[in-house]
Amino acid sequence: MRTPVIETERLILRPITMDDCQDAYDRWTSDPEVAKYMIYNTHTSIEDTKGWLSTIDIDSDTDFDFAVCVKDEDNYMCGSCGLSYKKDIDCFVAGYNFARDHWRKGYGTETMQALVKFGTEVLHQTVLESSFHKENVVSGHVLEKCGFEIIGEGNKTKLDGTTPFEFYEMRYRIKPSKETFKLYNGVEVEPVGFGTYKSSEGAVRNALDAGYTYLDTASYYFNEDVVGSEVKASGIARDKIFIASKVWPTQFGYEETKKAFGESIEKLGTDYLDLYLVHWPKLTKDDIQWKRKLIATWKAMEELYKEGKIRAIGVSNFMPHHMKVILDNCDIKPMVNQLELHIGYMQNYAVEFCRKNDIHVQAWSPLGRGRLNEDEIIQKFARKYAVSPQKLMLRFLVQQGISVIPKANNPVNMKNNLDIYDFTISDEDMSFLMSLPERGFSGEFPDLEDFEN
Ligand SMILES: NC(=O)c1ccc[n+]([C@@H]2O[C@H](COP(=O)([O-])OP(=O)(O)OC[C@H]3O[C@@H](n4cnc5c(N)ncnc54)[C@H](OP(=O)(O)O)[C@@H]3O)[C@@H](O)[C@H]2O)c1
Structure with a gap:
């Protein structure tokens, strides 16, 4: 299944493409304050962002990568999010990141709620996972609001193998209603x-x-x-x-x-x-x-x-x-x-x-x-x-x-x-x-x- 377009109250989640590189680079991938909470290191040139986007397969059956656009500002792209299937844990993992000027406005919650809805209702998943940097308390609150619970903690290194950081792992589980x-x-x-x-x-x-x-x-x-x-x-x-x-x-x-x-x-x-x-x-x-x-x-x-x-x-x-x-x-x-x-x-x-x-x-x-x-x-x-x-x-x-x-x-x-x-x-x-x-x-x-x- 191709990454679909999902509309929420204020956002459009649409497939991210190579054409989005410049905006992503200018708005958040080059910002060290954003990158410090993420698995990637701060991008120092547009080539880094191109390299990241080139790993995304938009026709994938198992990975869904979206550009997050704010609806009422001429589809202004302010972040990205995704759901990726991780074979080792047999589960979809959800994540998001936003440009710093779009933090603390509820966009993270709106995005994660949309991913949870898509993951459970369209992909029929009963469990989703996510994780957040231990110092990123706000992301922890966002995930909790969306129904995730902490299930463990650990250490991760950045994608290039440097700078280990501590993170919490979280799990969202559908709570089945009582059958009669x-x-x-x-x-x-x-x-x-x-x-x-x-x-x-x-x-x-x-x-x-x-x-x-x-x-x-x-x-x-x-x-x-x-x-x-x-x-x-x-x-x-x-x-x-x-x-x-x-x-x-x-x-x-x-x-x-x-x-x-x-x-x-x-x-x-x-x-x-x-x-x-x-x-x-x-x-x-x-x-x-x-x-x-x-x-x-x-x-x-x-x-x-x-x-x-x-x-x-x-x-x-x-x-x-x-x-x-x-x-x-x-x-x-x-x-x-x-x-x-x-x-x-x-x-x-x-x-x-x-x-x-x-x-x-x-x-x-x-x-x-x-x-x-x-x-x-x-x-x-x-x-x-x-x-x-x-x-x-x-x-x-x-x-x-x-x-x-x-x-x-x-x-x-x-x-x-x-x-x-x-x-x-x-x-x-x-x-x-x-x-x-x-x-x-x-x-x-x-x-x-x-x-x-
Ligand atoms: N139609 C038939 O031929 C037939 C035959 C046998 C039974 N039954 C019916 O089926 C019912 C249930 O079967 P059963 O009584 O044979 O066995 P069961 O319900 O399979 O097991 C009862 C045992 O499990 C323990 N237990 C219950 N909940 C537990 C929990 N959460 N954690 C740990 N231990 C727990 C109980 O300990 P505690 O009591 O200490 O809590 C008790 O020792 C019977 O009471 C009866 O109504 C029908």
Whole structure:
């Protein structure tokens, strides 16, 4: 792509050309007060400026170099700016410089804002970098105003290898807004819910205080009464909280499921559920009746849904061959499939099947229940994005449209787990993390479990 023309309120950013040499030389490249903050030495002849401009390839796909002109003074050229792709850091680097008589008039901010807009909206970059001379405090403020943050400091030498100077490196990152996920029946699901399996007393209350609005429980967790009483104690209106529970395989069957549902809502102190899931597809690995029982269970789920007692119905730990039993024999397709999913155990065959059938995928044990805490690769990527390994793991799932329900008894952990929207994992890193060999798997296979006792 050629360097485009960008107009701001007061400026025109247009491709810089060799015809601009004289003006650039006369106005700033020969000024030592400008050059002292820049990577180039003061130009002492027009040839120096020609040499600099001749390195610019205006048809480049990766470097965008602009002359900055003030609009209302007959397109008076007063500076230059650019965005250049740096292979070693896989990132575009933005910079600008202005003639001294154009300093402190807000032109730097206006220019950098235009470069950030171009870099993010046209070049689709989620990260941009820049740097400024440590003594150039004003440039530091300009970059901060444009959303850059200091990420490090170092020493640079001028282009001719002389005069080392200290500089700060800065990074601009798009802050992704919080996604919300919609089930195919229109019900909205929070990307980060709160898992309550083995949660301690008071954890649900703390989670609600921390800002969670989605609670995942199950009859099998034997905590629905605690969840219910902590919801009540929070004083938060029922319709502001999303409550999901599950029917356990020992409760399968048409009548049994209806009874189990009644017991769950009674313990939870509510007259409806936002989501009700079939916890596992079968009771035992040798149960030859599992399909018949599953169909009867699902019929009860469908009826409860049609009666308005459940806002959405779904399954958990279902592989495609389990889901097909429902799809082939029932009226309503599951809206959710809750699966063990985390870096190192992505069950792609099941996730892909759900996506094809518009079934929302939700991750249980999104943190691998602590089994991934010491994983070196996860730690390496967490360091790269300057986040905790847990934040990386949750963002990895949510970025794929998968909601997560991390459990945390520690109030600091539960708060941190909600805060995953200030960074984006690059496509390349997503692909790498997605293809990692198995790690952190619980060992639970839906076709090999026995839940009879
Ligand atoms: N459908 C199913 O079959 C099924 C199966 C299992 C689980 N689930 C659901 O999924 C939920 C989550 O799964 P899970 O409980 O197995 O495991 P998890 O959420 O992957 O991991 C929970 C563990 O991670 C720790 N942790 C949480 N946030 C952390 C942070 N920011 N930094 C460091 N450590 C952190 C917790 O410690 P602290 O508690 O000390 O904070 C806890 O030890 C369950 O609670 C349950 O609701 C469903």
